[in-house]
Amino acid sequence: MHSDLFEGGKVSMANNSFKENVLPKLSMGISKFSDNIYVSVIAQGMMATLPVTLVGSFMLILGGLSFIPEAIRTPLMLGSTVCSNLITIYVVVALAGIMGKKLGQNPITCAMIALASFFIVTPISVFEVGEKKVQAYSMELLGSKGMFVGMIISLFTIRLYCVLMNKRITLRMPDSVPKPIAANFEAIVPGSVVLISALLINIIFSLTSHGNIHQFIYTYLQLPLQSLGGSIWSALLLMFIAELLWFFGIHGSTVTNSILTALFATQAYANMEVVAAGGNPEFPINSFFLEVFKGPRAMALACVLLFICRSSRLKTIGKISIFPSIFGITEPMKFGIPMVFNPWILVPMTMSAVVSVAIAYIATMIGFLPIVSANISRMIPAPISGFLAAGWQGAVVQIIQFVVIVLLYLPFMKKVDQNDLDEQKKNGSEKQTV
């Protein structure tokens, strides 16, 4: 039914040329961005750290409950500290492994090389513990504060390593050497080139006033990105773009997630670290917050389809969608209603996430909603996810979001429903006359 919305003369012509000429180019441009190896490795790498951050978050939530005895709270907090304060280590391993796999190299070798490079550029400090002098890495740089360096080092060392391996700039073993042994030798030259480069980075930065790459990146990249990019406006804009891309039939969040990570992930892990250490989190807008409070949009729309729409086709889509929508899966509705290329639904579709995040943000600002500092899987449905992330206030905010989204969709869906009913009637009467 989406095509007949434009039926008649020029409108349909314009629509067709748009679909045939502009759209493929637009899609190609977007796919170039999302298929870019660095962008896709960051997106997949952050997904790969989920087991650690999710478990850490649940320990954090459990440990924060008032009725948990101290004897259990202490190990729980240790668990969540290890999961959150060492996040950069996991990020380095995940990004390097995925990057290596994509470029056809052994992911474990890549993970080791990237990790070694990261430790080379990270300053070792000497601490006095009682009488003893202890050499140690500061946990600070292995957590959220070192995350950008970890990502950069991981991506570029493995890129370099893979280029050297694929160009066969390596020790060539005679054919008589068994393959597994030869493979180990082959990694030596590229591996040492990468590690020596890391040493050079270490030396170069030690000559500057920053002392090390961490200080440099933190001052010139991470802080500016956090303060300029990490605002509520950029969050709302990203929410808008993700849904707008869906209008063009492109899975929006796979495109925007890597940007979201760059702008909002470090704040999330910083919060988690502070809470695990017993302090108060300071960043209300962070990637965990956005994940939980994007709003129960799929569920709200599925309910509108199932309980309010009268067209049998829309009701069927509602039936198909209601269960998957609990877990945030929207594709049946995106293509079935359809929402793709459907101007009637453009407004509620693009605005529902924006409005939801705005509601949650205002709730935080007036002091109602606690700051989110735990990673809740998006597979956990609202209002449970809100409750886990921010207590009963979180659940209340999600219920308010649900109602607002339903109201937002209602007038537009009624129109789509009416169009559908008219069409059904028309088809029905045609059949009778034939």
Added chain:
Amino acid sequence: MKITLACAAGMSTSMLVQKMLEAAKSKNIDVSIEACPVSELSSHLPTDIILLGPQVSYQKDNVTKNYPEYPVIVIDMMDYGMMNGAKVLDNALAAINK
């Protein structure tokens, strides 16, 4: 016979796979059907046909170029939305036998 479906994350596609398997069973067609993210296609080959979800239709040229030995078709938006497993299966079988 094997059919491989690819979408962004492999999640909604696996719902469609269920419907397609049901359709195949009721028609007594012996076929294995798998869903995966486009990025992991290479580890789900060889196959008899690659079906792309409509949300990754813009990847069609890429996929055709990377895997020239397999037929690649994009699943119709409406069939996908209505989870019309039988029709998607028929289209895939028709494309294989062509």
